[in-house]
Amino acid sequence: MLRLVLGAWALAAGLQLALWLISQRTKNAAIVDVGWAASFAVVAVWFAAAATTPWQVHAPMLVVVVAWSLRLTLHLVARGAAGGVEEGRYRELRARWAPHAGRAFFLFFQAQAALTAFLSLSLVLPFVVLPSPSLSALRWAGTALSVLGIVGEAVADWQLERFRRANVGQGRVCDVGLWRLSRHPNYFFEWLVWLGHALHCLAYPSGALALSGQALLFASIWKVTGIPATEVQALRSRKEAYRRYQATTSAFVPWWPRRAPPPAPPVEPHG
Known part of the structure; x- marks a missing residue:
């Protein structure tokens, strides 16, 4: 189980790193929310690929997590979280963290990845035990x-x-x-x-x-x-x-x- 959770952390961290690099160019940190939502579909698919239980056992969890993750990801993208004008709460953080906003947002994005890994403890059991x-x-x-x-x-x-x-x-x-x-x-x-x-x-x-x-x-x-x-x-x-x-x-x-x-x-x- 630990291997799966550490793998989830690595995948989420890689995704959030890529999105942080994009946010540095667009000056829109709201894309972190897209990464948060999408990371759970990535993690669930990883768990399914590495599962040690029959597919009938973990399929309900896999389907529900992927459905929730993709629905929320598409909603956030449609709302403009991946581009456009930055939300007010992120503009406030950018102003508060200036002149080191880039570094602070990097840590913020990675904190979301760590949270994804921690929350994956609520998902992993059907993939590893009966x-x-x-x-x-x-x-x-x-x-x-x-x-x-x-x-x-x-x-x-x-x-x-x-x-x-x-x-x-x-x-x-x-x-x-x-x-x-x-x-x-x-x-x-x-x-x-x-x-x-x-x-x-x-x-x-x-x-x-x-x-x-x-x-x-x-x-x-x-x-x-x-x-x-x-x-x-x-x-x-x-x-x-x-x-x-x-x-x-x-x-x-x-x-x-x-x-x-x-x-x-x-x-x-x-x-």
Whole structure:
């Protein structure tokens, strides 16, 4: 298993190195997100090529991971992550890290490769060990949960892109469809994909290893590069409209909107 995970790290690191070199020319570091998404398809195919279990055992994990990875990769490319204008969060990092932004982004890209390798612990077990017969239902429950996550994330991304195209330059907040129930439904359903992987792997010996990657991904979404960075950028660009959205809409888990708080009473002038 260690050989497969180290191989995953090498493949992800090579991919991110190539994308970092491209970003140095285009001055658009958002391509790191394309590498993040695509690296899991590469890793899953590597695991399948080196697998020691029958294909029937690891095929569900392989298909789900490749489907999620390719869908997200194509979405990011279509959104312009591989070229065009750099996203605000990466422009901020470029300004913060100047005059050594190139070196800092190299480390950032490689950190994503290391994270890919760590998260591959949540994927590798079906390729190297047989499941416990008494726990086989967990494999299919996990696969079903991951498929639900893929569909939900795709719907959320589609709704957001459709809203953006219809409201270009208006500064409005997307609060339709799944975005009415959660400020970050795309992150929530991506988390469901990985929760499904973890549930799948609990059917295998040492399956608790999968929970470590799941926990790290949740922490990253909730506290580091996911929700915090996105909300800072949204508040900067949409100001009071986004504050009202925050007051009524769940941050992560889809739920019915809360009632908007009443406006503050006007302050009477003294004298």
